[in-house]
Amino acid sequence: MSSGITLSASTRQNLLSLQDTASLTSTTQNRLATGLKVSSALDSPVNFFTAQSLSNRSADLGGLLDSISNGVQAIQAANQGITSISKLIDSAKSTANQALSTQITTTGTASTDFDGTAASTVNLYVNGTAKTANIAAGSTIDDAITALNTAAGSKMFSKDKTGDKIVLNASADVEFADTGSQTALGFTAGTGTPPDYGTGNTTVAQASELTVAGVDNRKKLAEQYNSLLTQITQLSKDATFNGVNLISNGDDSNKLHIAFNEKDTANLDIQGQDLTADGLGLTSITAGATGTGNFLLDADIKTTVTKLGSATDTLRAASSTFGSNLSVVQNRQTFSKNLINVLDTGASNLTNADLNVEAANSQALSTRQSLGISALSLANQAQQSVLQLLR
Structure with missing residues (x-):
């Protein structure tokens, strides 16, 4: 019957200390290699799952940033369209006033x-x-x-x-x-x-x-006016970004929906407006048309100028509305970016290792291991004395 190996108490104590040091060294080396102090639920269930929840929300908000960015560009496209249409309206006013000043x-x-x-x-x-x-x-x-x-x-x-x-x-x-x-x-x-x-x-x-x-001159100016109306309609339809046009159709179906959080409980609906020539209440000057008649009558031209003034007011109101919506969306865009940073930082604080601390720990454990080996050697010196007697 074989007997077990008998170690002295001091030897066993030093051996356990070396084993603990080796385990801590392995943990420290893993943290230095991965940069994480919590890499699985086994390391710290609370920290691991909390950090995972924060990272998931950060990822969800990051996905919404693309949609928010597209919304910003769609509003800016609409605003640019309004600015250009306003210039065409000014040209139309100039044309009508020129017709009014043309003596018949x-x-x-x-x-x-x-x-x-x-x-x-x-x-x-x-x-x-x-x-x-x-x-x-x-x-x-x-x-x-x-x-x-x-x-x-x-x-x-x-x-x-x-x-x-x-x-x-x-x-x-x-x-x-x-x-x-x-x-x-x-x-x-x-x-x-x-x-x-x-x-x-x-x-x-x-x-x-x-x-x-003077009549032919007014007729030519009426044709020029009609050309400007055509350009207004074409421009409004071209103010499109990624398939979204907020100034060519005022129907309820033409609406831009922007979600600000992952559950869509915070959002903004931006209603499109019809800023084509027809939508602005501007009609072409045609022969025989009541109230226009190729700019023949001064009263008709003044009516047209009044309509152009109303169109300008409509454009300014639309620009103000879109500008307010753009401010809201850009503010939420900035907020989302900052919140993503907060979430990522929070997740990192729960799982990331402090590499400076881990590097210091690695040095300390290396020294401890050397000291443990020396202590184990000293604990075995008594048995070596007995070995000398046997010799």
């Missing part, structure tokens, strides 16, 4: 003496408004001029120096509804294509003696 005149002297022997009815349009003057049989030229000016509502008809011919000098567009109305006043019958100044009226070609100035 109709001037000319009849080539034939006025003959009031027979009764006649003169049908004409003054800036698109129908006017009718009834000239009785046997009327003098003065009687005819009085009837014409009364019907027109202003003193635009007079007589030449001879006193026999009718003179038209109007600060307006004057068009005749029929050839008979022209010849009755001594003007020649017009030939060619009737003028189309946007009144929508049926007229005849102007008499060769009459000259109309």
